[in-house]
Amino acid sequence: MSYEIIEKLKQAIGQYEDTEKLEEIGRVIESGDGIVKIYGLKNVKSQEVLSIETAENKIDALALNLEEDSVGALVLGDHITVRSGDIVRRTNRLLSIDVGKSLLGRVVSPFGRPLDGKGPVFAEGKSTQYFLENDAPSVLDREPVNTPLHTGIKTIDSMIPIGRGQRELIIGDRQTGKTAIAIDTIINQHLDAYRKMPICIYVAIGQKESKIAKTIETLKNFGALEYTIIVSAPASSSAALWYLAPYAGCAIGEYFRDRGEDAVVIYDDLSKHAWAYRQISLLLRRPPGREAYPGDIFYLHSRLLERAAKLSKEKGGGSLTALPIVETQLGDVTAYIPTNIISITDGQIYLESDLFYQGIRPAVNVGLSVSRVGSKAQTSAMKRIAGKLRLELAQFRELQAFIQFASDVDDTTKKKIKRGQVITEALKQPDLSPMPFEKQLIILYAMLNNYFDDIDTLELPAIQAKLIENVEKLHNMEIMEPLRKTGILTKEIEEKLKIAITKVVAK
Amino acid sequence: MNCNIKIYAIAFCEAAMSAKSKSDVDRCIKNLLVLVEANRDQKKLKDIFSSVEKIISRKTGHRKITIESARQLSHANEKRIKSLIKPTDRVEKKIDSRLIAGVKINIDDEFQLDGSFATKIKNILNLPC
Numbered sequence: 001m002s003y004e005i006i007e008k009l010k011q012a013i014g015q016y017e018d019t020e021k022l023e024e025i026g027r028v029i030e031s032g033d034g035i036v037k038i039y040g041l042k043n044v045k046s047q048e049v050l051s052i053e054t055a056e057n058k059i060d061a062l063a064l065n066l067e068e069d070s071v072g073a074l075v076l077g078d079h080i081t082v083r084s085g086d087i088v089r090r091t092n093r094l095l096s097i098d099v100g101k102s103l104l105g106r107v108v109s110p111f112g113r114p115l116d117g118k119g120p121v122f123a124e125g126k127s128t129q130y131f132l133e134n135d136a137p138s139v140l141d142r143e144p145v146n147t148p149l150h151t152g153i154k155t156i157d158s159m160i161p162i163g164r165g166q167r168e169l170i171i172g173d174r175q176t177g178k179t180a181i182a183i184d185t186i187i188n189q190h191l192d193a194y195r196k197m198p199i200c201i202y203v204a205i206g207q208k209e210s211k212i213a214k215t216i217e218t219l220k221n222f223g224a225l226e227y228t229i230i231v232s233a234p235a236s237s238s239a240a241l242w243y244l245a246p247y248a249g250c251a252i253g254e255y256f257r258d259r260g261e262d263a264v265v266i267y268d269d270l271s272k273h274a275w276a277y278r279q280i281s282l283l284l285r286r287p288p289g290r291e292a293y294p295g296d297i298f299y300l301h302s303r304l305l306e307r308a309a310k311l312s313k314e315k316g317g318g319s320l321t322a323l324p325i326v327e328t329q330l331g332d333v334t335a336y337i338p339t340n341i342i343s344i345t346d347g348q349i350y351l352e353s354d355l356f357y358q359g360i361r362p363a364v365n366v367g368l369s370v371s372r373v374g375s376k377a378q379t380s381a382m383k384r385i386a387g388k389l390r391l392e393l394a395q396f397r398e399l400q401a402f403i404q405f406a407s408d409v410d411d412t413t414k415k416k417i418k419r420g421q422v423i424t425e426a427l428k429q430p431d432l433s434p435m436p437f438e439k440q441l442i443i444l445y446a447m448l449n450n451y452f453d454d455i456d457t458l459e460l461p462a463i464q465a466k467l468i469e470n471v472e473k474l475h476n477m478e479i480m481e482p483l484r485k486t487g488i489l490t491k492e493i494e495e496k497l498k499i500a501i502t503k504v505v506a507k
Numbered sequence: 508m509n510c511n512i513k514i515y516a517i518a519f520c521e522a523a524m525s526a527k528s529k530s531d532v533d534r535c536i537k538n539l540l541v542l543v544e545a546n547r548d549q550k551k552l553k554d555i556f557s558s559v560e561k562i563i564s565r566k567t568g569h570r571k572i573t574i575e576s577a578r579q580l581s582h583a584n585e586k587r588i589k590s591l592i593k594p595t596d597r598v599e600k601k602i603d604s605r606l607i608a609g610v611k612i613n614i615d616d617e618f619q620l621d622g623s624f625a626t627k628i629k630n631i632l633n634l635p636c
Contacts, residue, residue, distance in 0.1 A: 020622045021620070022614075023621070025619045042617065087619070
């Protein structure tokens with residue numbers, strides 16, 4: 001053992017190149033709360049990584065404020081050991097993270113260091129470095145979003161479809177099921193056969209470590225951790241880690257996107273990201289704006305989300321889909337950060353507490369939710385079947401006030417109310433139960449072609465389960481498999497489906 | 508009146524540089540001390556003088572060179588180093604046994620040439636094995 005150590009040391013000494021050069025240095029003049037003020041370093045560049053030589057070790061810092069006589073930097077390690085007078089050197093490099101396929105199934109920090117206790121992520125020389133801050137793909141490198149990303153949630157896949165390369169915001173109050181939608185989306189990816197399985201990246205920003213641990217366990221139990229990467233910046237970590245975590249997750253996603261693969265990155269949640277950036281900016285004494293956020297709070301999120309794209313075939317055809325999550329206070333979507341991110345993203349899924357407590361879960365307010373990509377991100381079967389679903393639900397919402405006086409309305413209105421109730425009940429879905437899209441098609445077809453109209457809403461969940469079971473066991477090759485493969489509802493499949501539904505409902 | 512260190516230093520430098528005699532410069536120093544006391548900024552004095560040093564250094568082009576060595580430099584080495592320094596530069600010598608061997612040269616606290624043995628050992632030990 002000691003022989004090995006001696007050999008390694010001999011190798012290191014032999015390879016050591018003794019090059020002394022005149023280096024630019026600075027000195028720490030102020031240090032506190034994770035921010036250092038450095039005198040000197042006149043030629044330092046913005047966002048450059050600096051190296052602070054403390055008494056114990058070297059700590060990295062990120063140059064953020066370039067002032068006339070000093071540089072304000074964000075300490076990327078243990079800021080308590082930094083003292084006034086410590087020497088700071090330039091490294092002439094930008095912040096980057098090691099990326100590669102070995103990250104799959106791992107939990108890492110925003111610097112790429114493993115947090116799951118499974119040892120180093122990469123063997124030496126087997127990783128690529130990707131910058132945390134990177135330019136978004138240009139217009140010419142992109143193509144329109146045209147491939148669906150199925151979440152496994154009926155309400156979303158039918159009325160608010162998400163495409164690969166899109167940015168869809170998930171917004172709502174606390175405890176309304178925002179993370180649940182994200183986790184269901186991740187789990188559903190391995191149920192979506194005949195489609196390229198996207199790599200999922202879950203970025204946990206400022207969350208409780210117990211919640212992150214629970215999420216990891218859930219993904220492991222559903223076999224989803226194999227294709228998922230977790231970037232963790234828990235609540236106990238510094239504001240610097242909260243600030244960098246989304247960019248690290250995005251850099252990992254870009255690695256797969258640039259190699260022609262599909263990736264989905266979930267930022268949970270960007271409200272905490274904005275708080276961390278506000279804290280850092282105020283400590284750097286940048287002028288506060290509205291709600292004490294710095295003036296470039298919009299740019300913080302726009303440059304992150306613009307990196308999600310569908311690349312053209314010339315660039316490999318890969319995609320990076322972003323699902324940012326934002327927490328509102330008391331349902332206020334008109335607040336500063338939510339409105340900023342709504343204006344950046346290609347649509348939003350709005351979750352309401354009222355719907356949640358009424359038992360409508362997922363608590364999606366279909367009226368306020370939108371997907372700006374729309375049916376271009378749907379299979380032709382789903383487009384055909386679910387085309388009128390939104391309209392039916394909108395009509396039901398208008399008539400909801402009459403539910404109390406159901407006996408005083410005409411038959412047409414009664415039918416519409418009953419229909420709306422059936423649809424609302426059929427769209428409910430338990431947590432951690434994503435439904436593959438071919439099964440969704442069967443349920444939606446039955447629902448929208450009046451097969452469930454005479455069924456009591458309380459019996460609907462059982463009927464749905466029975467229908468799926470029946471079609472799966474008896475008609476898998478003639479209905480499920482072609483739908484799964486092609487996504488097209490042909491006349492033959494439709495006829496067989498009608499017969500199957502009629503048999504189940506009649507029983 | 509709340510003044511920062513830089514403002515004190517710039518004001519003093521401009522007043523002192525426009526002084527015509529040594530007694531005027533002495534009067535400027537005395538007035539600076541009185542002003543700092545009046546503003547209760549005595550704690551900033553050390554930084555103010557440090558800042559004045561840097562401003563004068565920048566304006567006159569005279570550099571402040573700090574030579575740190577592990578032990579007293581030999582005559583030959585000292586001559587070699589001095590040949591690289593301009594006559595107008597101010598040279599300060601320090602002995603720091605923690606360097607073990609070699610020399611560390613600091614120029615205006617902005618540039619550093621570190622040839623100390625301690626740093627080389629540290630760099631070797633930081634190399635990936």
